[in-house]
Amino acid sequence: MGEAERGESAPRLRISFWCSNGHETQPSFAHDAQVPDTWDCPRCGFPAGQDKDSPPDPPRTEPYKTHLAYVRERRSDEDGEAILAEALAKLRGEI
Numbered sequence: 001m002g003e004a005e006r007g008e009s010a011p012r013l014r015i016s017f018w019c020s021n022g023h024e025t026q027p028s029f030a031h032d033a034q035v036p037d038t039w040d041c042p043r044c045g046f047p048a049g050q051d052k053d054s055p056p057d058p059p060r061t062e063p064y065k066t067h068l069a070y071v072r073e074r075r076s077d078e079d080g081e082a083i084l085a086e087a088l089a090k091l092r093g094e095i
Helices: 067-074 077-092
Strands: 012-014 017-019 028-030 038-040 047-049
Touching: none
Parallel strands: none
Antiparallel strands: 012 028, 017 047, 038 047
């Protein structure tokens, strides 16, 4: 079914958005629709803005941490040695 068979289409605007990788995206919006400040880039997934010279910063992602990494953030090496010595003493029946 072609456009001519459905009648006239609503007036549209094509707005350019740029991401920090320099990709340009031009989604179309209804003429009376509210245009968002940012749009997700379909090529890289980063947020894109309407200002080509200063696009939004890419999101900062934290690397995956293991349980041991979190424990090491909370405990010093001396604390770890003391806990290990206590656990070994319990296993040996000294406590």
